[in-house]
Amino acid sequence: MQGMLDLEALRRLVREGEIDTVLVCFPDLQGRLLGKRVAADYYLEQVHEETHACDYLLAADIDMEPVPGYKAASWEKGYGDFVIKPDGATLRRVPWLEGTALVMADVCDHHGELLPHAPRSVLKRQLARLAERGWKSMKGSELEFYLFDETYKTAHEKDYKNLDHAGWYISDYHIFQTTKEEPIIRAIRLGMEGAGIPVEVSKGEWGPGQEEINFRYCDALAMADNHSIYKNGAKEIAWARDRAITFMAKYRTDLAGSSCHIHSSLWKADGSAALFDGPGGSPEGMPDLFKQYIAGNLALAEEMTYFFAPYINSYKRFQAGSFAPTKAAWSFDNRTAGFRVVGHGKGQRVECRIPGSDCNPYLAFAVMIAAGLHGIDKGLELPPPITGNAYESKEVPDVAHTLRDALSALERSEVLREALGDDVVEHYLHTGRWEQAEFDRRVTDLEVTRLFERI
Structure with a gap:
């Protein structure tokens, strides 16, 4: 390569x-x-x-x-x-x-x-569990980000307010807008190709100056490495050209959040699909293994959320009608659900839409594998797919609304404690609690604006 x-x-x-x-x-x-x-x-x-x-x-x-x-x-x-x-x-x-x-x-x-608590180790432990069964995990992560006509220094000097975007109106998929951004985005695409990270496409996203670059799927450890190298490299390439990029999950209240959609499948050692070998398109056409894998992810969705959304800011992205999911439901090609089944034949897979672009890929991949194995081992039954607007559904559970909720769910998760290890779960609970405490002790701009004169 x-x-x-x-x-x-x-x-x-x-x-x-x-x-x-x-x-x-x-x-x-x-x-x-x-x-x-x-x-x-x-x-x-x-x-x-x-x-x-x-x-x-x-x-x-x-x-x-x-x-x-x-x-x-x-x-x-x-x-x-x-x-x-x-x-x-x-x-x-x-x-x-x-x-x-x-x-x-x-x-x-x-x-x-x-x-055990090192992120690469956490993922390797779950991959070893798959290997014992003759399986390997294939992943593809899709990261969104905002590109600015600012340097990181000028953004800092502006206190990250009133920044100049690479675009100034909504232009999702617009070729003209991506032409404006192409000098930077092309440099990132070519840089990643030269670093052994094969690129599939780049495209404009909904927000002004929001972009996405997608890479060829590969085994989970390689994809997690590629994901981290790409995030670091994209910022370095932008910095060298006096531009700035943010991978915040919710950069601004009135703009779209940035996601990290994770596509998953399991393959056998001979290169055949372990999960998705049926025609798909309906639950009846799905192999039991496929249904159990998704059922496991649905069952642990709340318990996994911390690893998808590790900061206070992460939860600001979960807004109805925003293409960010608020429901732990599954669907066939329905972007209002947290889990979406897409593709066909050997390429059929499940996309988890819950993580933001601020997630740690090693941890997110690891808990998805652990949840899938839980569903398989317990033979969990997959509920019917959701149809229509999942945001308005009263029949399926919400994803965690806050970091506190996600930490509480993780703390009581017997499945993840067994899969990851108690010490590993406690290590990351401590990380999340510190993050919450650091936010709780800070005075925010909103508090000053609303309270300085009005109380």
Whole structure:
């Protein structure tokens, strides 16, 4: 695949002076890339086996504040190191950065065992459960974002208000609007192709300056890696051209939110579909495995929501009539439902529309797999598909309305505790509770505007 490297190819490029730096990266609790810039010669000599970093990096909030109260890392434990072990299968060129390659890494303890709470480890545990049955998970994640005619610095100086959008009216799917944005979007598409992330399409979205780039589906771990590399790379490419991008789930009250629609299927080792081998189009034409997989996701929808919507802001996106789902229902090609069955034959799959573009893909993928396996193992019965406007339905449950609701549901989830591990669930509950507490103690602009003079 274009852009992908092995150690021998890297050695050759280093000798020829084309690569001098290797980014050794791992996803943090938020799904962002953390790591080190390593001299390429030193990477080849030693770091391709392992390097080290402080364990607070998986016990910190989005502001990089060390959060007290984690079991895995704390001041009391001295904030020691953990081991970062590069995954050679992910080594690739980064064409938008001069002389640079990138490799994703697992986070391990000093015995070489995966740290259970590291996002890549959480997903790998669920993939191992699938592998025991001879299955693998195929995923495709579709990320939406807003593009601005601003730099990140000017956006900050404006206090993120009254920003100049790359568009100024609603132009969903409009080719003329995407032509205006093409210098940046084309650079992102070509950059991702050059980094071994095959692009399918890009398109304009509903909001002014809102865009989406879709990538070829692949196995779940590779897709999660691609997802995180893309988010980081898109911001770097925009930054280098004096533009800014946001992946906030709800950037502005009066504009559309940004989603991360996740398409899922299970395949057998021989490359055949494990779930979706029937004609589809009706529940009667769906294999039992397919129906049970969806039923499991419906059953755990509320318990999974924290991993789809990890911030206070995430829940502002769940608005009726906004194309963001508010109901844990399933459908055939109905965008008002939280789960939508699309495609046909080998390409038939289920799309989860609940996550926002702020989700951590490793965690979102992991809980969807765990929920699907729950449905299969318990032989859960799939309720009838919803038809018409799901937003107005009184017969199906809502998705969690707030971060507090989602955390409460996760806390009492026996299924996810068993699938992910108690310590892992407690680690992320602590993360979510800290996020809630940080918001609760802050005075917002809305409070000042409404209360300063009027009370």
